[in-house]
Amino acid sequence: MNKTLKTFLTRPAGIVGLILLAGVCAIAALAPVLYPGSPWNMAGMPFARPGEAGMVLGSDTMGRDIAAGVMHGARVSLLIGIAATSAALVIGVSIGAVAGFAGGGIETLLVRVTEIFQTIPNFVLAILLVAIMTPSIGTIILGIGLVSWPPLARLTRAQVKSVAQREFVQAARCQGQSSLSVLLRHVLPNAISPIIVTGSLTVAAAILIEAALSFMGLGDPNHMSWGYMVGAGRTVIRQAWWMSVFPGLAILVTVVAINLVGEALNDALNPRISRA
Numbered sequence: 001m002n003k004t005l006k007t008f009l010t011r012p013a014g015i016v017g018l019i020l021l022a023g024v025c026a027i028a029a030l031a032p033v034l035y036p037g038s039p040w041n042m043a044g045m046p047f048a049r050p051g052e053a054g055m056v057l058g059s060d061t062m063g064r065d066i067a068a069g070v071m072h073g074a075r076v077s078l079l080i081g082i083a084a085t086s087a088a089l090v091i092g093v094s095i096g097a098v099a100g101f102a103g104g105g106i107e108t109l110l111v112r113v114t115e116i117f118q119t120i121p122n123f124v125l126a127i128l129l130v131a132i133m134t135p136s137i138g139t140i141i142l143g144i145g146l147v148s149w150p151p152l153a154r155l156t157r158a159q160v161k162s163v164a165q166r167e168f169v170q171a172a173r174c175q176g177q178s179s180l181s182v183l184l185r186h187v188l189p190n191a192i193s194p195i196i197v198t199g200s201l202t203v204a205a206a207i208l209i210e211a212a213l214s215f216m217g218l219g220d221p222n223h224m225s226w227g228y229m230v231g232a233g234r235t236v237i238r239q240a241w242w243m244s245v246f247p248g249l250a251i252l253v254t255v256v257a258i259n260l261v262g263e264a265l266n267d268a269l270n271p272r273i274s275r276a
Contacts, residue, residue, distance in 0.1 A: 007268040008265065011263075016260055017262075017263075024257065027070075028074035028078050031074065035072065040064060040224065043055065043064060043065040043068065044065070055067065057070065058242040058246075060240070061232070073224050073225050074250065076137070076220075076225045077225065077251070080140055080144065082203060084209075085145075085148065085206050088146075089202075091152075093152060098110060100157035101179070110153075114150045114153050117147075122209070125143075126143045126147045129146060130218050136222075148209075151198065152199065152202065155198055156191065156195055159194060159195065160183075160187055163186075163187045168186060194270065196269065203258050204255045204262070207258075208251070210225065210227060211226050214226070214228040230248050
């Protein structure tokens with residue numbers, strides 16, 4: 001662990017990403033302190049420019065504070081990104097581990113199921129699922145989780161199949177340990193590194209999907225989100241550019257930060273490509 005941390009800290013891009021991500025998390029944590037009211041409430045005159053009427057980032061067409069929306073939107077985006085990725089990891093790792101470890105007909109069946117899901121474009125399937133289940137935080141998390149697990153399943157299957165052939169796994173089998181024990185105690189712990197990296201990158205993808213859904217009007221109507229703010233400001237972008245630019249920048253910074261951290265994690269956890 002110390003070596004992994006040391007390697008991570010030698011990656012400037014990873015440090016920059018970590019600082020940016022920490023800033024986004026701080027914004028999310030401070031949102032109810034700095035802006036205790038609802039971000040949907042009218043806070044001043046409509047179309048106030050950044051810095052006018054005490055509004056740091058200006059206001060929208062309804063006089064709502066853009067800064068309040070951006071800060072509260074950070075909480076929604078991070079929540080959905082982390083929760084949806086967790087759901088995808090549970091599904092993908094479970095299916096991939098069983099397929100890679102069991103082999104035979106079970107593997108073939110699970111691989112075919114995974115391929116069926118991969119033939120459908122992720123975003124199209126997410127739109128369909130959220131629209132059918134009625135947009136809410138829970139359904140968005142479930143929808144994104146259900147479209148994000150196939151790559152994780154394929155990666156887990158490949159890793160498990162590779163690790164399962166190693167001598168220490170065969171030795172554990174010879175000692176009479178059950179298949180479940182071998183899988184959980186010996187195989188998965190040694191296959192987890194690339195899964196962690198892919199999972200971190202999946203968080204960024206989940207945030208982008210949520211933003212796109214909210215942009216199209218399929219976000220939770222009870223929670224302010226960056227995608228909704230960008231969508232609401234697109235019709236008046238010439239008149240009030242700040243309505244779309246600031247939430248758009250928030251999405252960009254968050255996604256770039258997560259990708260930088262993921263790439264640094266990849267270097268730190270994969271000794272074959274780590275550079276001293």
